[in-house]
Amino acid sequence: MPSKRDYTVGWVAALHEELAAARLMLDETHPTQPQSSRDPNAYTLGRIFSYNVVIACLPAGNYGTNEAAAVVSNMKATFPNLEYFLMVGIGGGAPSAAHDIRLGDVVASKPTGQYGGVVQYDFGKALAGKGFHRTGMLNQPPYCLLTRITYLQAEDMGPRTHCLPAVLKERMGRATDRQRKTFERPDPVTDILFPAEYIHLEERNHSCARCDKEQLVEWSQRASSDPQVHYGLIGSANQLMRDGILRDNLAKNHAILSASRWRPLLTQSRLPRKG
Structure with missing residues (x-):
């Protein structure tokens, strides 16, 4: 031991x-x-x-x-x-034309621009006439982890099949029925997308069963239903992000791929979600 x-x-x-x-x-x-x-x-x-x-x-x-x-x-x-x-935990994807993030994908933090990998979007100071200036960010990961990120990105572009689907399949094979129901990847057809400005009807199970399906954004199927790994900035905070427009602005201004909090769940629009 x-x-x-x-x-x-x-x-x-x-x-x-x-x-x-x-x-x-x-x-x-x-x-x-x-x-x-x-x-x-x-x-x-x-x-x-x-x-x-x-x-x-x-x-x-x-x-x-x-x-x-x-x-x-x-x-x-x-x-x-x-x-x-x-x-490591649940986060809300911020899909864009440059980053096709879907339900079940993985975002790994990576230094980008002036940020070390994670941006604390609710920490900063208000400047007269200049709005809110964000100052919260973490140092970049240790050097050896950065080299592994580069290696993994190269592996993603190589001819070999990505190991993530195989690992998840093996883990689900030894999971209990309750665990499989909770953690198995949902059917891709449940990955629906609403405009950022759409206001969702609040339900206890956070489903979109009663939301207006006429408002759905066209969401084409990917060539593969396997989860993909995206590398870039993660936005984090102590407050729950519930504003789709604000989240999209953060993604645009800071190239954030995922926004979360230390209790991370995005329930507002433009989140690839089940239901």
Whole structure:
């Protein structure tokens, strides 16, 4: 069994659904390790390929950058050799003519322009006569991770089949019926698109069953229904993004491919969504 010093990757989820999905991605699950009484985190330990991974989730009902920082700080105290920390979860795609982002696709943050990979779109200052000036952004990932991003992008353009569909198929094969119902990729015909200015009818299950289908934007089918990986900027914030026009403006002005919050779910228009 690996010791606490053998874990090098920290994985943080914001929601319990994201934690459940993260557990499914482990190649191997490890027993829990003793931790300090001052560390309140609950952990899932395991291995993905050759990396020993620590997975933790934000406390129920508590979201935001401060909570995420506290989880990471506690994680480092118990697992001192962690080198990399990943925030992985649900986000809302910002499709455009340049980026054909669909339901089930993956957006990986990558340094673009003046930003290191993630833009905090609700952090900044108001300047007289100049509007809101955003100043929140994260440093770019470590050098070794940037080289891996370049490698993965090259793999996407190569002749070999992308490994993501095969990995997802294998994981779903060992999932429970309830997990498959929750996490399996929906039928592409359910991936519908409304104009940014369309106001959705609020329903508890966030479906578009009662929305006006006459307002749908034409959404052509892709050559392949397999999920694709997009590399670029991710917009993040402490506030839920519920304005499709604002999100599109952020995507246009900052080349953002996905907008989310630490409790990330976009429910407003131009989000490829089920229903």
